[in-house]
Amino acid sequence: MATSTTRLPRAVDPNTVNGWGVDADPRNDPTYPFRDRSREDGPGMAWQRPPLQEPRVEVLRSIEHSRLPAVVGTSTPPKGLSGMIRRAAFRYSESDWRHWLMLLGADRINVVEGIFEDLARGRIPNIPAEMGARAEWRHNKLGLVRKVAIVAAVSAVAVALLRRRGRDDW
Amino acid sequence: MLAAEYRGPYRMRAGRKRMPRIEHPRDALVRVTRSCICGSDLHLYRGMVPDTRVGMVFGHEFCGIVEEVGPEVEKLKPGDHVLVPFNIACGQCHFCKQGLFGNCHEANAEATAVGGIFGYSHTAGGYDGGQAEYARVPYADVGPTVIPDWMDLDDAVMLTDVVPTGYQAAEMGGIQKGDTVVVFGAGPVGIMAARCAWLFGAGRVIVIDHLHYRLDFARRYCPAEVYDFREIEDMAVFVKKQTDSLGADVCIDAVGGDAAGSALHTLFGKAMKLEAGSAIALHWAINSVKKGGIVSIVGVYGPTGNMIPIGNVLNKGITIRANQASVKRLLPRLIEHVQAGRIDPKALITHRMSLEDVSDGYHIFSAKLDGCIKPVLYPNGGQ
Known part of the structure; x- marks a missing residue:
């Protein structure tokens, strides 16, 4: 079968490529996977279920599920203000933008909660280190200097504006 | 621990x-x-x-x-x-x-x-x-x-x-012997997709990115023809010129929502989060594939929505195939x-x-x- 480029010169000769064509399958066109109807058990959710996990923590469930899956993840259950927003988000389906926008909002609030959580444990988060400042210094000194200079300049302008505003208010 | x-x-x-x-x-x-x-x-x-x-x-x-x-x-x-x-x-x-x-x-x-x-x-x-x-x-x-x-x-x-995702990207492309395959993205998955395209019998494999060290690696490893999209004025025109004006048989989006290459998508998709990531690689794939061609997506996008030329998918009769590996x-x-x-x-x-x-x-x-x-x-x- 003629293809779009059979008449054009090629930079790589396929005959030189190790394994060329070993998985070629003319039947693979175009629907994947091939639906194996012989293995279907009928419509719906009638399969033999695995044993059900009993989660020890709060697990939020999409309202598009009619039941909890047999296993669930138990990492970082919802808590605090971000957790309240997450619970509210799960009133909406995955098809509803509010669901996702509320979760994104909760994620941002959760970052602030994380900083307070660190402080409450007596730990001051080393944010530059967490952001890979050491690697930046090792591999991109100029970039790091530029970023520090920009942050310093923006901070200086902000401080100057705040001081001026403070004087005006006085 | x-x-x-x-x-x-x-x-x-x-x-x-x-x-x-x-x-x-x-x-x-x-x-x-x-x-x-x-x-x-x-x-x-x-x-x-x-x-x-x-x-x-x-x-x-x-x-x-x-x-x-x-x-x-x-x-x-x-x-x-x-x-x-x-x-x-x-x-x-x-x-x-x-x-x-x-x-x-x-x-x-x-x-x-x-x-x-x-x-x-x-x-x-x-x-x-x-x-x-x-x-x-x-x-x-x-x-x-x-x-x-x-x-x-x-x-x-x-x-x-990495390997299964790249392999499945090529598999979902339904690549037939002699096909021209364009892979958008020279990250690990894109490189592996390009390598695996040969296993399915591709006749020509082209990799698009903007990071020269990755393009150099893809050129040697896959092997593949490689191009920097920053040196290409219009991706669809470029691919058409490479393919006797028809378009590629198969385009693979191996980038997803972090794609560079469009100020508009970067603003809407990455900075403002109004899209589920920057969809410029998928945009290019749809507009660069031939009529009746296949676009295979393994690049990851968020769950909301993206601006892509869906009308062209209809008018060109494109098949889109996508999944997690x-x-x-x-x-x-x-x-x-x-x-x-x-x-x-x-x-x-x-x-x-x-x-x-x-x-x-x-x-x-x-x-x-x-x-x-x-x-x-x-x-x-x-x-």
Whole structure:
């Protein structure tokens, strides 16, 4: 079968490529996977279920599920203000933008909660280190200097504006 | 145990976490020996995936030694060194029975649109991942595969996601002998997709990116023709010129929502989050493929929506094929390819580091520093 480029010169000769064509399958066109109807058990959710996990923590469930899956993840259950927003988000389906926008909002609030959580444990988060400042210094000194200079300049302008505003208010 | 913790956008750190434990009779506890940082982890790292909670452990590409198994696990035993597919799959539901192990219906409470994935936000099930000394692995008899004696562990860990995802990208392209395949993105998955396109009989493989060190690698490794999109005025016109004005037979989007190349998509998709990521690679794929061609998507986007030329999909009669890789289904064939020397997965690894250096690892990968293609963490000293 003629293809779009059979008449054009090629930079790589396929005959030189190790394994060329070993998985070629003319039947693979175009629907994947091939639906194996012989293995279907009928419509719906009638399969033999695995044993059900009993989660020890709060697990939020999409309202598009009619039941909890047999296993669930138990990492970082919802808590605090971000957790309240997450619970509210799960009133909406995955098809509803509010669901996702509320979760994104909760994620941002959760970052602030994380900083307070660190402080409450007596730990001051080393944010530059967490952001890979050491690697930046090792591999991109100029970039790091530029970023520090920009942050310093923006901070200086902000401080100057705040001081001026403070004087005006006085 | 020591684990990599997400603390907010662009912030990762290694810290002490409570040991995971068996929570289900079919769970295993795995002592992690290798754990990659994946390009799709960068979507999490940049705060693009909804319901990514502070304190979560990332990492969906890992291998390790079975430490403990639940009472119903029959195929694995303590001491087995296993590679763990990134999909969490029950093996029994309607979707698993069809080989769609990436779409299991018994592994993700929080969403129906995606299966369960290790360490990939609560949108993918809320499971802690493998960038830690230990990980809980559900359905241990289904996904985890004992690593053959002859296989290098660095190859094995690459079979958990990168290789199968690249391979499935080519497979979904329905590549026929002689086809021209254009791969957008020269990250690890794009490079592997281009390499695998040859296995399906491609006649010509073109890789598009803007990072010259990655294009140079793709040119040698795949091998492939490579082009910098920043030197191309119009992608659709360029591909048409390369293909006798028809368009490519198959286009593969191996970038997803982090794509560079369009100020508009960067503003809407990445800065303002009004789109589910920047969809410029998919836009190019749709407009560069021939009429009746196939667009294969393995690049990851968020769950909301994107601006793409859907009208052209209709008018050109394009088939779009996409999915998370069904790792379990593909593993037997991929292990054969590695053994036969047709695929050399570990060649993609450019950075090997300890778990303690996770902050630097993410930053180097995210900022594309030091010629980074694929970073791998070695918890427990890799033993």
